[in-house]
Amino acid sequence: MDSVPELLSFAAHVFEKHGGMAEQDDNHVMALLPPGLAQTLDLPEEVQLGGGAMPLLYGSPVLDRLIRVATEEIPLVFGRIEVPYLKKAGFEQLIGQDIVFTNGQARVTSRAEARASYMVLTCRYVALSDERKEGLVEAGMHESTGAIIEDLETLWSEFSSEIYTPGKVPPHFPVHLEKAISNAMQKARVLTEEKLTDFINSMRRRLRRDVKNTREYYEALRKEMESSLSRHNLSEAQHQERIAKIKDLPREMAQKIEDLQQKYKIQVRLKPCAALRFLVDVVYVMVEIRFRKYTRTIHLIWNPLSRRLDPLVCEQCHKTTRSVHPSIEDSRIRLLCHSCA
Numbered sequence: 001m002d003s004v005p006e007l008l009s010f011a012a013h014v015f016e017k018h019g020g021m022a023e024q025d026d027n028h029v030m031a032l033l034p035p036g037l038a039q040t041l042d043l044p045e046e047v048q049l050g051g052g053a054m055p056l057l058y059g060s061p062v063l064d065r066l067i068r069v070a071t072e073e074i075p076l077v078f079g080r081i082e083v084p085y086l087k088k089a090g091f092e093q094l095i096g097q098d099i100v101f102t103n104g105q106a107r108v109t110s111r112a113e114a115r116a117s118y119m120v121l122t123c124r125y126v127a128l129s130d131e132r133k134e135g136l137v138e139a140g141m142h143e144s145t146g147a148i149i150e151d152l153e154t155l156w157s158e159f160s161s162e163i164y165t166p167g168k169v170p171p172h173f174p175v176h177l178e179k180a181i182s183n184a185m186q187k188a189r190v191l192t193e194e195k196l197t198d199f200i201n202s203m204r205r206r207l208r209r210d211v212k213n214t215r216e217y218y219e220a221l222r223k224e225m226e227s228s229l230s231r232h233n234l235s236e237a238q239h240q241e242r243i244a245k246i247k248d249l250p251r252e253m254a255q256k257i258e259d260l261q262q263k264y265k266i267q268v269r270l271k272p273c274a275a276l277r278f279l280v281d282v283v284y285v286m287v288e289i290r291f292r293k294y295t296r297t298i299h300l301i302w303n304p305l306s307r308r309l310d311p312l313v314c315e316q317c318h319k320t321t322r323s324v325h326p327s328i329e330d331s332r333i334r335l336l337c338h339s340c341a
C-alpha cells in the first residue's frame, strides 16, 4: 500500500522539529533521527518511511507515535460548555434516524446523564506549487472514541462556555488521543482538499497551457530549422550540425515538459496547530443490540450541541459511521462500518 503524501510531509516536519534531518521524495521520506527521538518513535536512527519500506498510513502504529510527539507541542485550551437542556425521553425514535443498525435489532434500555469530552482540532495546511496557498481547517471529534462530530467546530460557540485556567483543569479529559487526532487529521485532509480545489484546478490549467505552448514552440522551431536546411550558403558541417539539432528537438521538448510538471506539482503539508478541548453534559443512552443469537449492550451519546446522537466509530477501521453493521467475531457482536462489513 502506498503511503499518504500528506502524512509523509507531516512525518518529515515532526523529524525536523525534533532535531532530525529529513528528505522527502514523491513516495517516501528518508531521515536521520537523534537517538532519543528514534527511541520515542520506536524507529531506527536511519529510517525510510514509504516507498517499499515501512508504509505510513492512517491507523498505523508509527503514525500514532508521530502524533503523540507532535501533539505534545500543540497549544491546548480546556473548557466546559454549558448546555441549557438535556433530552429526557424519546430516544427510541432516534435509532433508525441518527444511527442505523442494519440487520440487527436495537432497543433502548435506560438513560443516564454523564459528561463527555470533545475536541476541536485546528490544522494548518500549506500547498506548495508554482504558487503557495495556506489556510486553516477545523475538525471536531468525541475524544474517547475519535468519532468525527459534524459541525462541532461551529456549534460549540453558540453556547456559553467557561475556560479553565491552567492548573485547574479537571481530570475528566482522556490522556490518549492518538486515534482521535488521527481521525481528525483525516477529516482535516478532506476539508483541505475541498479548500484547495480551485488552487489545484488553476495549477492544472496553467500546466496544460504551458505544455501546449511548449509543444507549439518546438513545432514552429522544427519547421523553421527544416526550411533553413535548404539554404545554399550552409557548409556540409553546418548542415550536419543542424540535422543533429533537429533530431534532438523531441528530447529537449520532453525535458522542458518534465520541468513544467515539476514546477506545477502540488505538495500539501498539513499539521495540527491548536486544540480546544471541552467537557459537555450529555445523555448516555444504553442500547441492547441483538444480532442472530447474540446480544451486546453499548451506550450511545445524545449530544446537546448537535441535538442528535453522536455517530459511532467502526471497531475495525475507526472510521466514523452512522450506519452500523453488526457482525459476529469470537461469539461476540462487533460493530463495523459499511466497507468493513
Ligand SMILES: [Zn+2]
Binding pocket: 314, 315, 316, 317, 318, 319, 336, 337, 338, 339, 340, 341
Ligand atoms: Zn470500518
